[in-house]
Amino acid sequence: MILQLTVALPVLAAALLAAAGRWLPRLAVDAAALGTAAAVTALTAVALARSPHRPQVAWLGGWGPGTGVGIPLAADPFAAGTACTAAVLTLAALAFSWRYFTEIQAAFHAMVLLFLASMCGFAYTGDLFNAFVFFELMSVVAFALTGYRSEEPSTVHGALNFGIVQSIGAYLTLAGIALVYARTGELGLATAGRHLAAAGPGGGLVTGAFVLICTGYLVKAAAVPFHFWLADAHAVAPTPVCVLFSGIMVELGVYGVARTYWAVFDGLVPLRAVAVLGAAAALLGAVMSVLQHHVKRLLAYSTIAHVGLLLVGVAAATPGALAGTAYSLAGHAGVKGALFLGAGALLNRHRTVDVRDLRGRGRGMPVTGAVFLLGGLFLAGLPPSGTFAGHSVTEHAATEIGWWWYTPLSVAASALTAGAVLRVWAVVWRSAPAPAASRRDGPQEREDPETRVTLGSLPWTMLAPGLVLLAAGLATGLIPGGPVAAAAEAFTGHGAYAALVLDGRLTHPRPVPADPWTLPGFAGAAVTVLLAVLIAAATLPHAAPDGGGGRVGGRLARRPAGRAVGRAAAAVTARLHALHSGHIGDYAAWLTAGVAVLALLTALR
Amino acid sequence: MNLPHLLPYLAAGWIMLVGLYGIVTSRDLVHAVVCLQVTQSGTYVLLLAIGYRSGATAPVFSDRPPPPAGGPVTDPVVQAMALTDVVVGATVTALLLALAVQVAKRRGTLDPADLRSLES
Amino acid sequence: MTARVRLLLFAVGTAGFAALFAAAVRGLPEFGGPVHPYAARAVHQAVREGTPNVVASVTFDQRGFDTLGEELILLAAAIAAVVVLHVVRREEEDDGAAHRHGPAEVSDALRIAGMLLLPVTLVAGVYIVAHGQQSPGGGFQGGVVLGTAVHLLYLAGDYPALQRLRPLPAFETAEALAAALFTAIVLYAAGWAATGRVPALNGAVGAEVGCALVLLLSKFFEQALLVRDPARPTK
Numbered sequence A: 001m002i003l004q005l006t007v008a009l010p011v012l013a014a015a016l017l018a019a020a021g022r023w024l025p026r027l028a029v030d031a032a033a034l035g036t037a038a039a040v041t042a043l044t045a046v047a048l049a050r051s052p053h054r055p056q057v058a059w060l061g062g063w064g065p066g067t068g069v070g071i072p073l074a075a076d077p078f079a080a081g082t083a084c085t086a087a088v089l090t091l092a093a094l095a096f097s098w099r100y101f102t103e104i105q106a107a108f109h110a111m112v113l114l115f116l117a118s119m120c121g122f123a124y125t126g127d128l129f130n131a132f133v134f135f136e137l138m139s140v141v142a143f144a145l146t147g148y149r150s151e152e153p154s155t156v157h158g159a160l161n162f163g164i165v166q167s168i169g170a171y172l173t174l175a176g177i178a179l180v181y182a183r184t185g186e187l188g189l190a191t192a193g194r195h196l197a198a199a200g201p202g203g204g205l206v207t208g209a210f211v212l213i214c215t216g217y218l219v220k221a222a223a224v225p226f227h228f229w230l231a232d233a234h235a236v237a238p239t240p241v242c243v244l245f246s247g248i249m250v251e252l253g254v255y256g257v258a259r260t261y262w263a264v265f266d267g268l269v270p271l272r273a274v275a276v277l278g279a280a281a282a283l284l285g286a287v288m289s290v291l292q293h294h295v296k297r298l299l300a301y302s303t304i305a306h307v308g309l310l311l312v313g314v315a316a317a318t319p320g321a322l323a324g325t326a327y328s329l330a331g332h333a334g335v336k337g338a339l340f341l342g343a344g345a346l347l348n349r350h351r352t353v354d355v356r357d358l359r360g361r362g363r364g365m366p367v368t369g370a371v372f373l374l375g376g377l378f379l380a381g382l383p384p385s386g387t388f389a390g391h392s393v394t395e396h397a398a399t400e401i402g403w404w405w406y407t408p409l410s411v412a413a414s415a416l417t418a419g420a421v422l423r424v425w426a427v428v429w430r431s432a433p434a435p436a437a438s439r440r441d442g443p444q445e446r447e448d449p450e451t452r453v454t455l456g457s458l459p460w461t462m463l464a465p466g467l468v469l470l471a472a473g474l475a476t477g478l479i480p481g482g483p484v485a486a487a488a489e490a491f492t493g494h495g496a497y498a499a500l501v502l503d504g505r506l507t508h509p510r511p512v513p514a515d516p517w518t519l520p521g522f523a524g525a526a527v528t529v530l531l532a533v534l535i536a537a538a539t540l541p542h543a544a545p546d547g548g549g550g551r552v553g554g555r556l557a558r559r560p561a562g563r564a565v566g567r568a569a570a571a572v573t574a575r576l577h578a579l580h581s582g583h584i585g586d587y588a589a590w591l592t593a594g595v596a597v598l599a600l601l602t603a604l605r
Numbered sequence B: 001m002n003l004p005h006l007l008p009y010l011a012a013g014w015i016m017l018v019g020l021y022g023i024v025t026s027r028d029l030v031h032a033v034v035c036l037q038v039t040q041s042g043t044y045v046l047l048l049a050i051g052y053r054s055g056a057t058a059p060v061f062s063d064r065p066p067p068p069a070g071g072p073v074t075d076p077v078v079q080a081m082a083l084t085d086v087v088v089g090a091t092v093t094a095l096l097l098a099l100a101v102q103v104a105k106r107r108g109t110l111d112p113a114d115l116r117s118l119e120s
Numbered sequence C: 001m002t003a004r005v006r007l008l009l010f011a012v013g014t015a016g017f018a019a020l021f022a023a024a025v026r027g028l029p030e031f032g033g034p035v036h037p038y039a040a041r042a043v044h045q046a047v048r049e050g051t052p053n054v055v056a057s058v059t060f061d062q063r064g065f066d067t068l069g070e071e072l073i074l075l076a077a078a079i080a081a082v083v084v085l086h087v088v089r090r091e092e093e094d095d096g097a098a099h100r101h102g103p104a105e106v107s108d109a110l111r112i113a114g115m116l117l118l119p120v121t122l123v124a125g126v127y128i129v130a131h132g133q134q135s136p137g138g139g140f141q142g143g144v145v146l147g148t149a150v151h152l153l154y155l156a157g158d159y160p161a162l163q164r165l166r167p168l169p170a171f172e173t174a175e176a177l178a179a180a181l182f183t184a185i186v187l188y189a190a191g192w193a194a195t196g197r198v199p200a201l202n203g204a205v206g207a208e209v210g211c212a213l214v215l216l217l218s219k220f221f222e223q224a225l226l227v228r229d230p231a232r233p234t235k
Helices: A002-020 A026-050 A077-096 A107-124 A128-146 A153-184 A189-199 A204-220 A228-236 A239-264 A272-290 A295-315 A319-350 A366-379 A386-400 A406-430 A460-478 A481-492 A496-503 A519-538 A554-558 A560-579 A584-603 B003-024 B029-051 B076-107 C003-025 C037-049 C054-062 C064-084 C086-094 C108-130 C139-149 C159-165 C168-188 C194-228
Strands: A057-059 A072-074
Touching: A002 A026, A002 A057, A002 A072, A002 A107, A002 C064, A002 C168, A026 A077, A026 A107, A072 A107, A072 A496, A077 A107, A077 A239, A077 A319, A077 A460, A077 A481, A107 A128, A107 A239, A107 C064, A128 A153, A128 A189, A128 A204, A128 A228, A128 A239, A128 B076, A128 C064, A153 A189, A153 A204, A153 A228, A153 A584, A153 B003, A153 B029, A153 B076, A189 A239, A189 A496, A204 A239, A204 A272, A204 A584, A204 C003, A228 A239, A228 A295, A228 A584, A239 A295, A239 A319, A239 A481, A239 A496, A272 A295, A272 A406, A272 A560, A272 A584, A295 A319, A295 A386, A295 A406, A319 A366, A319 A386, A319 A460, A319 A481, A366 A386, A366 A406, A366 A460, A366 A519, A386 A406, A386 A460, A386 A519, A406 A519, A481 A496, A584 B003, A584 B029, A584 C003, B003 B029, B003 C003, B029 B076, B076 C037, B076 C054, B076 C064, B076 C194, C037 C054, C054 C064, C054 C194, C064 C086, C064 C168, C064 C194, C108 C139, C108 C194, C139 C194, C168 C194
Parallel strands: none
Antiparallel strands: A057 A072
């Protein structure tokens, strides 16, 4: 019953807010939404706590497995954990928007609750087509939330790009689901998986179905070259929405790939395509992140990089790597959520999130400064954060299967993204303010703040959620390795999902507990943090009196030897920026090419 | 399997590609949104082709006996999925068109080539 | 990226997609073949539950949770339309004088045809909703008929009458309440007989679809009529 309630409660609350939002006072809207999110958090936590001991499965409408026509909801520990992460982030986002965030007829709160319901539904559903429906619901709400401040031109443009690219991906997913249905006559993940496993190697149809289904999820997970929508959408979406996008929505794409693979296609197709696209995302996202001045865009590219690492972790296809990926996902959600809320604090105080305009203007915002400093260090994997545990465990597991390249990739991506964040901290909180006369007065667009009034000092409701999320990101590293390893084993076990959903039977594996506290793990973290600090220092713009700082590689360019390097870097930078053109035709062409790459890599035997 | 039996499926793939081509070469965002609908129409054709059954009628039994007495019927499940798909498509289109209206108002153009990059 | 490069990239992608798709459909069962296991089960269950329209049984009963998601997409879109297009309303109000959309110049024949068709279409819509469990049709189809029926008034040239006929706040509330009702029935009425549940769900869907359609169209009407108004220079 609690699984249905997890979806029904936010839906009912959203419907009531939509029905009465015109007349309700703001306080009631805030309280109702927060209360609902808190209740959903509790429900998912209960499901998470129960899932290792009792099967958490519900067949909707009483159409049980015997009838062969119903839709199941099932919560294994990872599903419940994902839903719980979504609920916690929603709680933080709603707390941040308490009272001050500009509201239109309670629409924002209603949509955030619908978003929560869609994410929980997607995490719990055990049916392919139902997953598509909730995936689409998630997308539709996401487009609308992105376009929320529709008075700004870049907002609607970003939302439209987001909408078109996501929808193409979703329709390809649906085509893949149709292929599975035609072949097996089943829509349930478990039943279709059993059917395909019994039929043996599938050839073209299985490859085609897997590639098409994964395309939609990989668009959501922003794997290269499907990633273009993400930065466009994140840069313009309201801050609380960015928390949900970066913290969990994008990661649900990774979850979708993992769930579909192990429940339906286990062992029938290789995952190397996912690894390649994920690795490309990790590298490109990290490099692009360093090249940004717009803080939200910077964080968005950093999300692309970290989710790319998650995809590689899933593609390693071992329980150990998946356990590490789970640590990373939870830790990243907390840290990235906190950083976005920090960016929101900057936006509401200074009406801009461009680092070039914010130089030295962080004084008087010590809490936000601490969030950026600690957030940067946690992104680099400072122990005992969840990201540290994730990197340590995943690197160990990847090395075990001979993926020697994973550790350098993970270190490089983490160091670059963390360096970018640390640079923001250094410029905004540790530099002398630029003299007023020399401030950049180029074609910058002042952004409207998200609050009705520009706040002189930030209320604690805007600061506390960030701190709590940061603490949560820290605490996830302390989750004992035993249950995580057991959950990963249950997730990847051959036929384990079908046994849970169809027979109500739990598998009780006793794997070696995941152990982040190893010497290579600490060494990796130390190297990453050191590199991150070096990168931040090297790319720090020099405080030239002309105020034209902010050019990446400023330090380098001052030395004669560095000039050639600087020029080459500038050329590469320009090409990378030009690639992310905001042109929807480009994005669609890249998407099609990405499907071809996926197909090629998956079809190779 | 011979070509006539593959044709309905291949037509579905063809329609999806035509829609994608339209989006790639589009000079107008409203046109791009409509092309997205074309892409989606490919999935309707695919679903209904999968559910088709030769010599069968609609799966409604208000005026005739249910099978096996009443002869075969087409697949009701794909029809239900196509119905869901149609509603999803119409809704997404409405929302994207609303966004396109706003792009036209704010930027003064609907040509993707004339829209400034969002990369700062 | 130039148009040529973009097209080249797309051509590469198309080749890959075409190869993938062609290889995949070769593995499908024969077109029009007799093997549809899920369909057989669905028909069996629908007949057992006494719902003659099997598609309605699948949509509302057996796979009602899909339809719940779909309903919520509609609800989300209606809320989203308010959000995305709200600025225009504010602009309009800021301008002071609201626009007047008087009856347009249309022929009497068109006006009379519109007025006559309106009640007939409404009745047809209600019929399609109400008989959804027995004959082709149902909440979605009937809801669309109901939602578009009121716009016959617009076609008949009388936009003010349309505005009077559809007070938007009431429709917003009704739509959200219908969605809430649908959610409650799908998730918590497993014990009801299908003969009661399917018509109830059809009704809730019909109400929601009709209201959502009216709301969505009303937002676009505001846009279109605002732009067309010759008194205002278009921006």
